[in-house]
Every structure is written in structure tokens, then in C-alpha cells.
Amino acid sequence: MCKYLALAQEYSQIASLEPKPFVKWAGGKRQLMAELEKNFPTKFGTYLEPFLGGGAVMFDLLTKVPNLKCNVSDLNSDLVLAYITIRDRSEKLIESLENHSKNYHKDSTGYYYEVRKQEPKNQIDKVSRLLFLNKTCFNGLYRVNSKGKFNVPLGRYTNPNIVNRENLQSVSKILQSGKIKISCRDFSSIIKDAKKGDFVYFDPPYQPVSDTASFTSYTHRDFTEDDLERLADLADQLNSKGCNVMLSNSNSKTVKKMFSSGWRIKEIKANRAINSNSQKRTGHKEIIIKNY
DSSP states (O other): OHHHHHHHHHHHHHHHHHHOSOOOOOOOOGGGGHHHHTSOOOSOOOEEEOOOOOOOHHHHHHHHHOOOOOEESSHHHHHHHHHHHHHHHHHHHHHHHHHHHHHHHOHHHHHHHHHHTTOOOSHHHHHOOOOOOHBBGGGGGOOTTTTTBBBBBOOSSOOOSOOHHHHHHEEEEEEEETTEEEEOOOOOGGGOOOOOOEEEEEESOOOOOHHHOOOOSSSSOOOOOHHHHHHHHHHHHHHHTOOEEEEEEEOOOHHHHHHHOOOOEEEEEEOSSSOGGGGGGEEEEEEEEEEO
């Protein structure tokens, strides 16, 4: 009886935990959530997000509205596989991460670079490798070279939370809702799904504000200015369909020019959670663009 009660209490605690992003992702929105919430539409249908990344906005919305219908996607196939694996096979994934954690604490440097050069084919191994590297690499940076190879060096961590069992279980539980569709595709595909009254949030790789500020290599292909123009055209189409559209980006003159007609632009203060220079992670401005 005591064992049963203990298990029931543990499950209750897991169920009540608010799910949080399970990866540290460049452009993650957890630190800006309070400001973003102020700019959400007051009423909408389906939530659509084609640059899902760490999913901070989606998790925030689902915590408040558990039955919210979501249609989310990302072009990074490894990241999308991680979401699907956590949803469907979280316990197997946790077991694999626990094994990574044990080996890492025996020889952090040697084991990190051994795992980094691996190319697993098994679903669980692929995702656990991604999460392990994300928790132990330099500054939680996800970066790949032109061949799609992860190339970030080892970070300096005393005791990284490699497994984070409780959060993975919480994320798994909320993703098991039949109202959440997760896919790997180009952002432009969203035009086929968005309907009048839906809420579409774009959080693309940011337009660089200087020659040295570019960080767009989340996949093996960069997010170019041509892609930004495609995004602006898509946003106009969604606006014409009657969708609630909101975008985040850097405080770039190029971005502001593309959205100068008929869009509301608001500057906000933000910290860069991921930057190779820690002194450049604070005190910069970003913009929120919306049509409502």
C-alpha cells in the first residue's frame, strides 16, 4: 500500500510539473516569455509555429490551455525526431541518457568527443546523443558545418543535468495530446494549414545586425535574406487570410523595412542566452512584429 501511494504521488507530481524546453536552443524564448505573453492575441483557434526550436512558446500556451490545438514544425529533422521520441518513447530515451550520464562522469572530455563523432542510426541513440551533446557542449550551442556535422566543443560544466527525467516525462505527457501535430518541413508549408482566426508565431533565425553577429546554422543550410523575403511574403498572405500573425526578430533595419507597411513593430530589451562572448549576452534589443 505504501509503495502504491508513493508511486501515485510521484505520478501526480510529474503530471503537475509545467513542461519546459528540453534543449537549450539559440533564440530560445523562455527569458522573453513575460513580454511575449503581453502580445499574444486574446482569442484564437489553432496555434501554428513553423520555427519550433526549443518550444518555449508552445509549452507556455499548453500549460495555460492544455487542450489547445497546435500545428508545429521545424526544418531541423534531428530536433523534430527528438519531440516525437519524447512523446512516444520517453522511458527508453531516459534509460539511454542515464547511460550517457554515467559514462560522462567517468571521463567527461574523452566521452564527449567519442559521442560527438558517432553517427547512430537507431532512433533512441540518435535523440539521446542530441540531448547529451546539447547539455554538455559549449554554451548549449547547436551548430553544424556545411556537411551537417555537429562541431561544437565541450563546455565547462561541473554537474550538467543530462537526464532531467521529470521534465522529459512532463513534456511527454503534454505532447501525447491528440491535438498536437509535429512535422519536419519548410516554414512556407504553413500556408496550407492556417485558417482565419488562427495564431501564427514566427521565430526564425535572426537577421544579423552586424557582419559578425550572424548565427543561422541550425541546420546544414543557412537562413538567408532571400528566406527572410519569403517569410515576409508569407506573413502578408496569412494577414490576408485573417490570421493573427506575430514575429520575433533582431532589431534589424532590413527586417523593419520589410514589415514597414501595415505591421505593428515593438522594440523590447532582451538577453542573448547563447553567444560565444558572455559580455554580448545582455543589453540588446529585439523586435516583435504583429498584425493585430
